Amino acid sequence: xxxxxxxxxxxxxxxxxxxxxxxxxxxxxxxxxxxxxxxxxxxxxxxxxxxxxxxxxxxxxxxxxxxxxxxxxxxxxxxxxxxxxxxxxxxxxxxxxxxxxxxxxxxxxxxxxxxxxxxxxxxxxxxxxxxxxxxxxxxxxxxxxxxxxxxxxxxxxxxxxxxxxxxxxxxxxxxxxxxxxxxxxxxxxxxxxxxxxxxxxxxxxxxxxxxxxxxxxxxxxxxxxxxxxxxxxxxxxxxxxxxxxxxxxxxxxxxxxxxxxxxxxxxxxxxxxxxxxxxxxx
Numbered sequence: 001x002x003x004x005x006x007x008x009x010x011x012x013x014x015x016x017x018x019x020x021x022x023x024x025x026x027x028x029x030x031x032x033x034x035x036x037x038x039x040x041x042x043x044x045x046x047x048x049x050x051x052x053x054x055x056x057x058x059x060x061x062x063x064x065x066x067x068x069x070x071x072x073x074x075x076x077x078x079x080x081x082x083x084x085x086x087x088x089x090x091x092x093x094x095x096x097x098x099x100x101x102x103x104x105x106x107x108x109x110x111x112x113x114x115x116x117x118x119x120x121x122x123x124x125x126x127x128x129x130x131x132x133x134x135x136x137x138x139x140x141x142x143x144x145x146x147x148x149x150x151x152x153x154x155x156x157x158x159x160x161x162x163x164x165x166x167x168x169x170x171x172x173x174x175x176x177x178x179x180x181x182x183x184x185x186x187x188x189x190x191x192x193x194x195x196x197x198x199x200x201x202x203x204x205x206x207x208x209x210x211x212x213x214x215x216x217x218x219x220x221x222x223x224x225x226x227x228x229x230x231x232x233x234x235x236x237x238x239x240x241x242x243x244x245x246x247x248x249x250x251x252x253x254x255x256x257x258x259x260x261x262x263x264x265x266x267x268x269x270x271x272x273x274x275x276x277x278x279x280x281x282x
Contacts, residue, residue: 001083003091007099007140010052010092014142022049026143026170028134031055032072032188033081036178040147041085043175052141053082054092056099060106061129067274072188092141099136106132111161117250118243118265119154119276130155131162138168145171149178151185153263153278154250177277179205185277197270200236204268207231208279211242211264215281220244220253223264231268240267240274244281 004010014024025048027040033055044051055078062068075093082089096104106128109115115127138146148156156174163172178186183205193201207230214223224242231239244253247261256262262281267274 001079001087001089001091003079003093005093005095005098007092007094010090010140013090014050014052017050018142023144024048024141025051026137026141026146027051027053028137028146028148029053029055029078030057030071030188031078032074032191033078034186034188034190036149036151036186038081038085039178040149040175041082041089043173044145044147045086045089047173048145050088050090051086052090052092052143054094054137054141056092056094056096056133058099058129058133059096059104060100060132061126063123063125070192072191099133099140107135109162110165111158112165114154114158114161114250117154117245117252118241119267122240122267127155127158130158134159135162135166135168138163138170143170145173147173147175149176150174151177151187151277153247153265157248157250183209185275187275189273189275192273193270197236197273200234201268201270201275203234203237204266204275204277205279208264208266208277211244212279212281215244215262215264216256220256227266236270238269240269242266247280 025044027044029037041053057071059068108128109131120127150156160172163170182202184202207227211223211227227242231237244262244264245251247263253262263278264281265278267276
């Protein structure tokens with residue numbers, strides 16, 4: 001396994017690999033790796049000749065500076081975990097200066113309106129930051145395929161929009177959510193949960209599953225009201241939003257159309273830790 005800190009070195013290696021007609025898969029991460037990340041890496045290894053895993057805590061996608069400061073940085077542990085999957089992975093661990101050429105600012109993007117839904121309402125500038133770093137990584141790595149988890153479903157949709165709008169020749173592969181035995185979606189933030197909040201957090205997925213069971217017999221408004229009431233009564237977890245949305249446009253559903261695919265999306269605060277999740281409804 002090779003660790004690379006400079007994009008010039010990485011570009012040179014990839015140019016050589018591509019001259020040999022090798023396919024390249026990319027798994028972008030911010031580190032603090034867990035089994036969810038490793039599942040993306042395993043799939044990338046199955047589908048490509050070479051896999052690049054980037055580990056970079058991207059400053060431009062944090063609208064809350066305190067959240068950026070607290071984000072776990074566990075590079076040595078991350079490298080040990082990746083080594084358990086394969087010793088052939090290329091790991092790109094750059095500085096912000098290397099990625100951004102000493103100009104750490106976000107580009108502004110039009111994501112076909114996807115950026116104005118859900119997370120976009122609560123995290124201003126977040127998706128410009130996501131678009132900026134992903135576009136930079138695509139330019140540096142020039143992957144054939146890039147792998148993202150469905151836990152960040154809105155982010156996945158936005159990256160697909162980025163690729164389409166900017167004619168970037170990469171296939172975006174969405175991978176299913178990996179969960180803890182309790183049902184809690186795996187997240188780098190989970191390690192920061194205090195014990196009582198870690199015990200309470202599986203309530204999020206339980207609520208999503210019940211909402212799914214109600215879908216088709218109750219209206220979107222009725223299900224949303226039920227979820228809001230459930231969290232209103234919860235002693236520890238605070239609901240930021242719950243919405244049933246069109247899986248393609250991410251617009252909140254008003255009336256259910258049997259020809260449309262829907263997902264339920266949720267964001268919850270467990271003390272000061274913000275957790276997101278989603279579930280397919282039909």
